[in-house]
Every structure is written in C-alpha cells, then in structure tokens.
Amino acid sequence: MHTSSLSESSTVVKGNVELSPDVPAYVRAALASIPELTVTTGRTLRLELDGHERPLALLPKPTASPATEEPWHPPTLRPAPNTVGLVVAREITQQERAAIEAAGLSWCDGRGAIHITWPGFYLHIERTGRSSTRPSRVDKQTLGVASIRGVQAILADPHQGWSVGRLAQAAAISSGQAHKILLVMNEERLLLTQGSGPQQRRYLIDRNEALSWLANIERDRRRPDTAATYLYARNFDDLIDRFAARAEKSGVTYALTGVSGAYALGHRLLTNLIVVQVRVSPVDAAQTVDLLGLERLEAEDAGRGMNLELITDTGELGTFDARPAPNRSRLVMVAPPVRVWLDMYRAGGREADAAALFKEQALERP
Known part of the structure; x- marks a missing residue:
C-alpha cells in the first residue's frame, strides 16, 4: 500500500490532474493551489499520482440537510467503481473533511490542502497556518472609485472571460486601470488565467468570495456625502x-x-x-x-x-x-x-x- 502524509516541509509526491475543458474555473483553481499537482486540459477526467492512475469523478461539496442534519444525501456522491470521487471547493471545513473521508471519498481544499485515497493508496497534504478566511492583501487606497466600478463589472458578469480591452470597455475605464484591476484580483486569487498573449482571458473563480472581498474594501472607504x-x-x-x-x-x-x-x-x-x-x-x-x-x-x-x-x-x-x-x-x-x-x-x-x-x-x- 502506498501511504504518504505530507506537510509543508516534506518531500512531496508529484502528480498530474487532467480536466476536461468544461470543468468550472473554481475547480481548476483549487487543484492548482496544490504545488505538487500539475493541472492540464484533456478529453477526460484523470488523476495520476506517483505512477498510479485512476479515473476522476468531481463531486459537489456536501451541504447540510435541514431535516436530518446529515452532511449530504449519499446517493448523490457515489462515483463509479475504481474511480476517485473528489469533492473540490475553495474551502472545506474540518467537519466536512471528516464526513467526506468517512464516506471513502477524497477532497481538495482550494487553500492548499488535499486528501486522496483509494484501495492501496493514501495521500494527504496539509499546509498549516492558513486562516479560514483570507484577508485582502490590497492597500485599500490602490483601488479608486473607477477601479471599483471595474470590479463591479466583473462581478456583474461572472462567467465572462475578461481581457484588458473587454473590461475597459465594459466599465468605461482606461486600459491601464483595467490592467491594474486584473492584476490585483489575480494576486488575491480571485481570478483564473487561461491562455497567453492576445488570447489571454481571466475568469472569476468564486463570485461569493469576490463579493466579500469587495465589501471589505468598501467598508474601509470614506462614506459618500x-x-x-x-x-x-x-x-x-x-x-x-x-x-x-x-x-x-x-x-x-x-x-x-x-x-x-x-x-x-x-x-x-x-x-x-x-x-x-x-x-x-x-x-x-x-x-x-x-x-x-x-x-x-x-x-x-x-x-x-x-x-x-x-x-x-x-x-x-x-x-x-x-x-x-x-x-x-x-x-x-x-x-x-x-x-x-x-x-x-x-x-x-x-x-x-x-x-x-x-x-x-x-x-x-x-
């Protein structure tokens, strides 16, 4: 049996995750937060770790049932035989992790932690010192009102692929302001970048997270007259x-x-x-x-x-x-x-x- 439990200072097993093009941006971002994994795009969902390869089934994050208080209804989280059932989310609490593991499933927390298991294989990567809510690293004064208008434009169209030109046009701001907004949001891990050069586009990963981030910036600004x-x-x-x-x-x-x-x-x-x-x-x-x-x-x-x-x-x-x-x-x-x-x-x-x-x-x- 292959077993590995890794901390930030450990020597890490390298792996590859192949995702189909229609996989949501937040899933790609969560898996990309694990330095030990290389995320690629292909025709199938596939996971390869230390020479071991398995089909991959992406599962929704469990939600509590008001009637039973169970973490989820089991029939919705049953991958096919020999397939790794992986719950992916930007954040998974300790209670949710325990419930997922108890069901024999795997999980990936977008803050940089992952738990993979199947018969004969176990991998757990945990990075300590991460807070449950990530504070903004942006100096509140670096985002003026025009930039906030640009952020609003992105949040208003969360499925759009954003380029500098598209954002500048959508928010009626300069190309320089649009470029700055995309850089700041990328540094805050709110955007996923795909492509390069003129074809580069940035996609919003999680609108709820971005709304909270913008609300925190707004809260620290002077109230309008x-x-x-x-x-x-x-x-x-x-x-x-x-x-x-x-x-x-x-x-x-x-x-x-x-x-x-x-x-x-x-x-x-x-x-x-x-x-x-x-x-x-x-x-x-x-x-x-x-x-x-x-x-x-x-x-x-x-x-x-x-x-x-x-x-x-x-x-x-x-x-x-x-x-x-x-x-x-x-x-x-x-x-x-x-x-x-x-x-x-x-x-x-x-x-x-x-x-x-x-x-x-x-x-x-x-």
Whole structure:
C-alpha cells in the first residue's frame, strides 16, 4: 500500500490532474493551489499520482440537510467503481473533511490542502497556518472609485472571460486601470488565467468570495456625502414614481440603490419602507436637492420628515450601467444589483440582513 502524509516541509509526491475543458474555473483553481499537482486540459477526467492512475469523478461539496442534519444525501456522491470521487471547493471545513473521508471519498481544499485515497493508496497534504478566511492583501487606497466600478463589472458578469480591452470597455475605464484591476484580483486569487498573449482571458473563480472581498474594501472607504429631503406621496411606490418624474424633468442622473433599489427590482426585503435611497451624479447630493427644487433637511430634522436620501455617486458606482426597473408604470432607474447589494451590506443593521436575502435571491441564482 502506498501511504504518504505530507506537510509543508516534506518531500512531496508529484502528480498530474487532467480536466476536461468544461470543468468550472473554481475547480481548476483549487487543484492548482496544490504545488505538487500539475493541472492540464484533456478529453477526460484523470488523476495520476506517483505512477498510479485512476479515473476522476468531481463531486459537489456536501451541504447540510435541514431535516436530518446529515452532511449530504449519499446517493448523490457515489462515483463509479475504481474511480476517485473528489469533492473540490475553495474551502472545506474540518467537519466536512471528516464526513467526506468517512464516506471513502477524497477532497481538495482550494487553500492548499488535499486528501486522496483509494484501495492501496493514501495521500494527504496539509499546509498549516492558513486562516479560514483570507484577508485582502490590497492597500485599500490602490483601488479608486473607477477601479471599483471595474470590479463591479466583473462581478456583474461572472462567467465572462475578461481581457484588458473587454473590461475597459465594459466599465468605461482606461486600459491601464483595467490592467491594474486584473492584476490585483489575480494576486488575491480571485481570478483564473487561461491562455497567453492576445488570447489571454481571466475568469472569476468564486463570485461569493469576490463579493466579500469587495465589501471589505468598501467598508474601509470614506462614506459618500448624503443629503436628506422629502416629497409628498401617497405610498412608497408613489414616492418612487414622483421622484423619478421630477429627476427626469430636472435632468438629474440617478439610480435607486440599497433596499429601495432591491424593492424596485421586485425584492420586497423589508416591511414598512419609508425612505427612498438614490445615488445621484454628476453634482453632489446637496446640489441635486436644489436642482430638484426640493427642501434640504438639516440633521436634526431629517429623522422626522425625510423620505428621500440622496447619495453623491462619486465614480458613478450606481448610475453607470443603471437599468430600468421592471414592471413599473413609468421609467425608474436602478443601480446594478452588485451595487444595490453593497450599499445594503454597508448600511448595517436590518439592511445588512436584507442584503443577505438579496444576495441569495438576485446574485446567487442563475
């Protein structure tokens, strides 16, 4: 029986993993995180380690069953005879690893650990000192608002293969800014690079991971300036429509965001909505209140009468690529869903709870 359990200082068995072209990017990235493995593209799924070769079956990460609290339903994780069943994920907890191993399966954790077993063969590579969540290595000041707009464009189209030119066009940024974004995200292990030269493309590995990374960067940035005002309206929908009509008449560029943007997109996340949150550009929020012919509310008055919160949209994070809200009687512009989520998440409190629901409903479903 071949047995090997390896730490970072050990001499390592070398191996090769052959993957078919349709294998998801996150699987390739997780396997590529193991220095002892060479990941290649071929017609089949195949694993070769120390002269031993087996067919490979990629299995989904087990999820808990609310009814039984079992790690997974066994029928979904049964590879063919003589095939290595490999569960691959960006992160696999110790509890999940134990359950996978107890089922006689193998796993690969994208943080640099792998456990391979079949009759007569055992390999375990574990790298200690890795935290369960990887902190960003990016200096928050290196990503300006234009760069954040570029990251939003990538997150909005997670299956796209990105080149410098494509990203520059999608986010209306310079080629230099697009190049910098791709380099930074690649250094953060958020992108998988395929090809070289003019044919090189970068693919998002895990949108959830990238969303969390961007949210951490946003959290450390200065909050945009806001201005409070009000409009008379019969209800929340009427308030949205009245604001949109006034903005159109005044030539104000705007986009609903936060829980208001989610509401306009059809996601009723909170009850008793009162305040419409709107990103405005190119002038700041206070000047926009004047352009709209509305009354500015001072801080001591805002809590009592405000039903409109205008947010200065520096860098056009919300107004760039804003889209019309569906199923409304008049034109209402809404910020991109990624920005809607970020603004909810950053607000904290019950809006952060709403952000989790919106992420599940609008960003995680196909």
